Amino acid sequence: MSIKNLLKIALAALLRNKMRAFLTMLGIIIGVASVIAMLGIGQGSKMSIQQQIAGMGLNLVSVVPGSQQRGGVQFGASTMQSLKENDVNAILSDCPSVLAVTPEVRGSGQVVFGSANWPTSLYGENESYLQIRERSVQSGRMFTDREITSASKVCLLGATVVKNLFGAGADPVGSIIRFKKVPFLVIGVLSPKGLNTFGQDQDDLLLAPYTTVQKRVLAITYIQGIFTSAIDSKSTDIAAKQIEETVRRQHKLKATDQDDFSIRNQTELLSTFSSVSDILTVLLGVIAGISLLVGGIGIMNIMYVSVTERTREIGLRMAIGGKGIDILLQFLTESILLSVTGGIIGIILGIVASKIIGSVMAWPVIILPGSEILSFAVCTVIGVFFGWYPARKASSLDPIDALRYE
């Protein structure tokens, strides 16, 4: 039998029972639509976590003081004063995989402008901060090397601070604000960055030269952390290794000594979060996959009923010259048509549903281009798999018995 005739026969048979065909397809439609939507949501959340972590600086390698033993007593990491400005310079000159370095000192307190005040954090950095943290200046300018050397009382504000001190949309550049009674000239505003993965507001900060924060606010000589940017995201491990060697040499540690600092990079964080959202995606996908399986069983069930119900039709088709293979192919084609048509509708519905969920719930939803093709292939396989047994049963009927079937 030609493929054209086969399709004509199978299509005509399905169209004789439009409502039933539609209801049978419904299982596949819902299954495929949920697979597409669930994978879309899973992919979307993974992507957004990745973007946020990348936004924190994917190339970021940080050095923080580590816990240390002195005379048998283990001291807490945050109390250590082991990191110095010299370490920063050494890292910059000795680590070829490091692109940029900034020291960091932090203080928190109330920032005051006129009658307004706001609790925030003051970050002391150098001019490489913007590059390392992947931030930019929205208005005004960044402080200069000279201002760092001279410990100038200049600062940049985050958007949240601007909003709370000056009101939304105001331009604070040129104003004088006070942080812990120290006056700062506002020279710029940072571009907003929103919340990070942990829900912290990344715009609630004051940025000043680290020397200013060290000398004029905190009155310390050590630094609380070193942040570096590797030349690319693949080099963070090498950079971390180089930094470790450099800092150990700087700190004159013996081979048997523990590190008095610790090094972190974002790739670990990224892989942790990625694996969490991968698990989420797999879980959603499995649930959706089960509904697809149920849809497939629905097809099998209906094809079974159909074979029994149409026994006389099968007998007739065999009597007038239909071979076993023709009958087999007819029923197989019917089930493939059901599953593939259901699959196409399901793909469209799934994409539409994803977009609606994405816009209503404000979730990022990403439809991977492969997922439609995969769903389509899965539907064809379902059609063949669940159609095979009923079709096999139909084709093995004896025409005489089938014609007499009541």
Add this chain to the structure above:
Amino acid sequence: MNTLIEIKKLKKDYYVGEVTVHALRGVDMLVSEGEFVAIMGASGSGKSTMLNILGCLDKPTDGAYILDGMNISDLSRNQLASYRNRKLGFVFQSYNLLPRTSALDNVELPLLYNSSVSAKERRERALHSLELVGLLDRMHHKPNQLSGGQQQRVAIARSLINDPVVILADEATGNLDTRTSFEIMALFQDLNDKGKTVVFVTHEADIAKCAKRNIIFKDGMILRENIVSDRILANEMLATIPVEVDI
């Protein structure tokens, strides 16, 4: 006259559990081209088994069945299907039309299983068949929109579409009233006059008298054979049966 059907010492056994049923116990039969044969017999006489074998739906246990020069016993299941498709036309008691399918599509059905016939030719031949049975004006009607007699005529049109060497009818008038039965027989007689060979099974004596020759089966063997001397011409018979009028 060329011999169309040649049956020699044909036997058919069925095995039901451990019991062997001898449905046919040595049948010899000849049907020539252009004949009109009625096979009669009580139930269990083997006439249905005979028709199944004549229709190439079943193979004999022993003996030979030669249809249009081909020994059926030599053919495989698939070859039998193709042979039926090209050589035979079937008419059943319960019409066996596809539901919710137009008369035209029903008539076209056998040719869908013959890939050498194009869609255009298929349509032309279906229209011609419907014309032969006088239902051209009903070609788009579905079975449930047709009377029993009309449905049977659609089935006859379907049996004609592949230009079969023989039309096999199994109790084709069994579900119809007397008048409609004779209408169908008139159609068969008309087709027979045009040269079609017709073999049908019936248990109604009046209907059997419409044929030219009767073969009576009993206990799996031919009891007797006779040329119908007082042949009923269905058209003449119809004139004597009043048309039922709705009151």
